[in-house]
Amino acid sequence: MRLAEFILINMEQILQGWEDFARNIQPSNRSMDVLELRDHAREILEEIASELATPDGERKLDPQGNTPAEIHADTRALSGFTVDQLLSEFRALRASVLNLWSRREKTATWFEVEDMSRFNAVLDRALAESVARYTEAQRQSQDIFLGVIGHDLRTPLSAINIGATYLMRSEEADAKLIQLGSRMFNSAVRMQEIIDNLLDFVRSRSGAGIPLHRGDVDLGVISDQIVEEFRASNPGAVIRAQVGGDVRGHWDGARIGQVYQNLIGNAIQYGSHTPVSVLTRATDGEVVLSVHNEGTPIPPAMLKNMFDPMRRGMSVSAPLSNRKNLGLGLYIVREIVTAHNGSIEVSSTEVTGTMFTVRLPKRAA
Numbered sequence: 001m002r003l004a005e006f007i008l009i010n011m012e013q014i015l016q017g018w019e020d021f022a023r024n025i026q027p028s029n030r031s032m033d034v035l036e037l038r039d040h041a042r043e044i045l046e047e048i049a050s051e052l053a054t055p056d057g058e059r060k061l062d063p064q065g066n067t068p069a070e071i072h073a074d075t076r077a078l079s080g081f082t083v084d085q086l087l088s089e090f091r092a093l094r095a096s097v098l099n100l101w102s103r104r105e106k107t108a109t110w111f112e113v114e115d116m117s118r119f120n121a122v123l124d125r126a127l128a129e130s131v132a133r134y135t136e137a138q139r140q141s142q143d144i145f146l147g148v149i150g151h152d153l154r155t156p157l158s159a160i161n162i163g164a165t166y167l168m169r170s171e172e173a174d175a176k177l178i179q180l181g182s183r184m185f186n187s188a189v190r191m192q193e194i195i196d197n198l199l200d201f202v203r204s205r206s207g208a209g210i211p212l213h214r215g216d217v218d219l220g221v222i223s224d225q226i227v228e229e230f231r232a233s234n235p236g237a238v239i240r241a242q243v244g245g246d247v248r249g250h251w252d253g254a255r256i257g258q259v260y261q262n263l264i265g266n267a268i269q270y271g272s273h274t275p276v277s278v279l280t281r282a283t284d285g286e287v288v289l290s291v292h293n294e295g296t297p298i299p300p301a302m303l304k305n306m307f308d309p310m311r312r313g314m315s316v317s318a319p320l321s322n323r324k325n326l327g328l329g330l331y332i333v334r335e336i337v338t339a340h341n342g343s344i345e346v347s348s349t350e351v352t353g354t355m356f357t358v359r360l361p362k363r364a365a
Contacts, residue, residue, distance in 0.1 A: 003101060003115035004052035007045055010100055015041055017096040018089070025088060027080040039075050041093070043068035048122050052115065069126035073133040083134055090127040094120070150198045157195070161188040186233065193261075197328040200335065210255065210332075210339045214364060217253040219243075219287055223280045226260040230268065237268050238275040245282030249362035255336045256360070260289070262329040263356050267293035270354070285362055286342075292355040298348035306346055307334040333358075340364075 007014065015038055022037040047060055047068055061067060066074075076086050098116065167173055167181025204210055220243040227241040260278070267276040271293030280289045298306065307330050333356075337344045340360050348354040 003119055004049040007049045014096055021092040025085045040068045040072040044126055051122050052118055067129050069130040070133040073130040077134050077137050086134055094123055146202050150195045153195055157191055197332050200332050201328050204335045210335045212252040212339050214250050214252055217251045219247040219280050222257050230264050241278045243280045247280050247282050247287045251340055259333050259336055262333045263291040267291050271295045287360050290355055290357045292353055294353040297350050307331055
């Protein structure tokens with residue numbers, strides 16, 4: 001007897017083992033019935049048996065093109081199962097089938113080892129499909145959650161901003177209230193930047209990418225404006241700006257302003273109070289903008305993750321209290337540059353300091 005036929009003949013016994021195992025690992029706040037516990041197990045086994053019997057046959061998908069393993073992942077996620085529990089179900093299924101297969105009457109035929117090998121391969125693929133779907137569903141849920149938080153925070157933040165502005169401009173306020181209003185206003189602006197970065201992060205992960213509104217832009221004007229803002233808000237910082245050549249092009253000016261803001265702010269924060277140099281220069285068909293600072297170099301192990309979300313300025317050993325932000329700034333910079341068909345790179349050594357270099361084509365491809 002081939003393994004495919006053996007699975008179909010012993011289907012109920014295998015399903016009972018799946019049900020018993022699922023009952024033992026179900027979330028503590030749930031009391032699942034038989035249909036929920038066996039969720040799509042029969043369809044998964046039937047697909048495995050079908051593929052073992054006819055390896056070149058077409059796979060059975062639902063009308064939306066989903067496999068039984070993917071649908072099972074969706075329902076388990078809704079039921080509160082963790083990915084570890086999902087994995088354990090497939091491990092238990094593998095053990096159940098192979099244990100039954102090994103206890104049958106042996107025939108020592110040539111296909112036994114081949115059938116077990118193919119069974120493992122097909123089950124591994126179903127497992128991979130299930131985990132991939134579960135992980136994607138969890139990521140989408142997290143992004144929706146972050147997006148809702150970012151959107152809902154804008155209203156109370158706007159109220160704080162209005163109150164801070166009133167304190168700063170009130171003719172009845174004394175010096176202390178004006179100073180308090182100024183601090184509240186600067187904090188509100190910083191919070192708005194964090195929220196904007198968070199929403200851009202969610203938008204880029206959704207596949208929509210960073211939205212652009214292109215127009216004729218002079219990066220020399222943007223560079224000067226951003227640098228002056230940083231000089232005003234960081235009186236002790238030395239920021240040198242230089243523009244060379246025709247740095248006009250067709251970009252989203254507000255988004256490129258974000259690039260300057262994040263790179264300059266990053267250089268001030270991690271530059272150990274050393275001068276920051278901002279250079280914007282024209283080359284053939286593109287504009288190169290670079291931000292340089294001295295100070296402690298970025299460890300080589302961190303350079304490869306500099307533009308990955310949640311990792312900016314973080315190391316495994318760094319205490320949580322020293323982590324000043326979520327590290328979304330450089331990620332957003334990379335996404336903006338990529339949306340403009342440009343490139344960004346970073347170099348950092350003890351001798352040359354740290355430099356971020358952005359290359360932007362003057363016209364959209």
